[in-house]
Amino acid sequence: xxxxxxxxxxAARPVIGExxxxxxxxxxxxxxxxxxxxxxxxxxxxxxxxxxxxxxxVNSGTSALHLxxxxxxxxxxxxxxxxxxxxxxxxxxxxxxxADVVFADIEPGNFGLDPAAVEAAITPRxxxxxxxxxxGNPASMDKLMPxxxxxxxxxxxxACQAHAASLHGxxxxxxxxxxxxxFYPTKNMHSLExxxxxxxxxxxxxxxxxxxxxxxxxxxxxxxxxxxxxxxxVAAAIGRVQxxxxxxxxxxxxxxxxxxxxxxxxxxxxxxxxxxxxHHVYHQYTVRITGDRDAAMAALTExxxxxxxxxxxPIHRLRPFWxxxxxxxxxxxxxxxxxxxxxxxxxxxxPSLSGSDLERIVSAVNELGENL
Ligand SMILES: Cc1ncc(COP(=O)(O)O)c(C=O)c1O
Numbered sequence: 001x002x003x004x005x006x007x008x009x010x011a012a013r014p015v016i017g018e019x020x021x022x023x024x025x026x027x028x029x030x031x032x033x034x035x036x037x038x039x040x041x042x043x044x045x046x047x048x049x050x051x052x053x054x055x056x057x058v059n060s061g062t063s064a065l066h067l068x069x070x071x072x073x074x075x076x077x078x079x080x081x082x083x084x085x086x087x088x089x090x091x092x093x094x095x096x097x098x099a100d101v102v103f104a105d106i107e108p109g110n111f112g113l114d115p116a117a118v119e120a121a122i123t124p125r126x127x128x129x130x131x132x133x134x135x136g137n138p139a140s141m142d143k144l145m146p147x148x149x150x151x152x153x154x155x156x157x158x159a160c161q162a163h164a165a166s167l168h169g170x171x172x173x174x175x176x177x178x179x180x181x182x183f184y185p186t187k188n189m190h191s192l193e194x195x196x197x198x199x200x201x202x203x204x205x206x207x208x209x210x211x212x213x214x215x216x217x218x219x220x221x222x223x224x225x226x227x228x229x230x231x232x233x234v235a236a237a238i239g240r241v242q243x244x245x246x247x248x249x250x251x252x253x254x255x256x257x258x259x260x261x262x263x264x265x266x267x268x269x270x271x272x273x274x275x276x277x278x279h280h281v282y283h284q285y286t287v288r289i290t291g292d293r294d295a296a297m298a299a300l301t302e303x304x305x306x307x308x309x310x311x312x313x314p315i316h317r318l319r320p321f322w323x324x325x326x327x328x329x330x331x332x333x334x335x336x337x338x339x340x341x342x343x344x345x346x347x348x349x350x351p352s353l354s355g356s357d358l359e360r361i362v363s364a365v366n367e368l369g370e371n372l
Contacts, residue, residue, distance in 0.1 A: 009360065011306035013352045014185035015242070023237040030233075035213070038233035038240065043196070045243050046181075049164050050198040051174040054205035057196050057236060058212050061160040061182025063229040064195035065093035068178045069128070071199075071207040072154045074099050078127035080156070083113050084314040085337040086132040090158050091315045099127065103316045105334045109273045111286070111344075112139025114336070119147050128154035133162035133172045135310070135346070136188065136253075136283035137274065141167050141175040148176070156180070160195075161283040163188045164250050168277040173198040183239055188253070188283050189246045191239030194231050252351035253282040256358060260285055260347065263362040266369025269296075270343075284310060285349035287365075288340075291372030297345060303364035306348050314341050 027038055035057075043055040058064050074080060076098040082091050084103040091101045104117040111134045118129055129148055131139035141157075148155045155176030159165070163181055165172045173179025178201075183194035199205050207224070210217060215226035257280070261271045270288040274280045289296045293309075300307045314337045315321055325331070347361055 006304055006360075008304040009306050009348050009353065009357050011308050011346065011348050012186040013350050014190060015245075015352070016238075017241075019241045020238045023241050024234050027234045027237045033233050035230040036233045038236035039231050042191075042231075042236040042239045042243070045240055046196050047198070049173070049246075050171050050179060053174055053179075053198040053200050054202060055196055055198050056205055056208040056212065057194065057231040057239075058229040059195065059231050059235075060193050060229075061180055061184065061195040062089045062093060063212070064160075064180035064182070064197045065089060065156065065158060066096050067208050067211045067227075067229060068156055068180055068197050068199070069093055069097045069099070070211055071204045072128065072156070072177055074127050074154065077125065079123060079125045080128045080130055081113070081118050081121050081126060082130045082315070083132050083134075083337070084316040084332065084334055085111060085311065085340050086134060086158065086315060087160070087311060088315055088318060089160070090130060090132050091321060094130070095320070100125070101315075101321065102126070103332045103334060103337075105336045106340065107140065108336050108340070110137045110139060110275055110278065111135060111340060112137065113144060115140055115143035115147055118144060122147075122151055122153070126151065126153055128156055128177075130156045130158055131176070132158040133165055135272070135286050136162045136165050136281035137272070138162065138165050138167040138172050138278050138280070140275070141170070141172075142277075145175055161187065162281060164246060164279075165281040166279040174200070177201065178204060183235070183242075188249060188281060189239070189242035191231070191235040191242065194235045194239055249351040250281050253349055254280070256349045256351070256353055257282045257285050259358050260349065260362065264365050266366045266372065268369060268372030269365055282349045284346040286310070286344050286346045288343040289345055289368075289372065290343060293343065293345060296368050296372065299368055300345075300347075300364055303360070303367070305361050305364045307345050309341075309344060310346055312341055314338065
């Protein structure tokens, strides 16, 4: 069959179904649309994903990172250890609070912070570590938490891509001082835009609630300087619908990933390894192409298989980070980060894939093998 006769398989397919539309309309009809009962119910529902920790909803995953760093008291003079192989939001949040980003390399297996590299990067100014659970795969929290404890460092888990992922039974967002989640439309669940912060510390949770609302708990009784990073009740109502669907979607993503891993046999295509005890939720199904990646991506696109690189440029090579480092004569040694950025390609794994979509993805990838 030629590609002109079949629909291309998109890399992601956000769901805005009838239930989500009805929930949004229901809230709009109440006239109570900003951070009301729907937000409170969304927070309560989400807490079940993070072992009952306090949950505070905000308007994006970036806001979640930003406010969590503020609530933990991280700011000018502090250093935060961040992977360069992530979405820029991870490092942007550190810079937004006026702290310094220190990049550490990743482990080749799970694409998360390498514990040995983290330990080597600690200085007297280090205030926090920010593990990113990239692609829905938990970082090595079992090794990172003891390092943080030993050096008395805060741990900010960027779980923006990893709703309901876990390691040895502990959900991401329940290891560190706090965790952050994104509800951007392409994420495993969404609220159009939105974010959530989880924390085990009631004081931090209270500070977060103040920070997202101009420093107020009671109207016009401002306690601290804050921002407006509230979530709307319309977004929360959509998020609540999606929350009920997340377990089924996650199982579907995992089943799709298992099928791909079992059937992709092309030499030169390395399927994602999963560590023992890791519950990967496959926000992305990311392979490494050890041959000509550009040619492989072009061939996949030609075969109607959506594909994308997350992320082609490591954060330390992006201008807002690269330029000041160059001026200061700082050079990061991040060989696994550079290698990952050059090799990775994400394939469709979303829950809307049909059996024949999966077969098409496998045959397109296996055909690459002959040319890699
Ligand atoms: C790893 C990571 N961190 C942070 C964010 C920021 O989330 P948002 O887009 O909701 O601000 C994202 C989302 O794209 C992400 O993938």
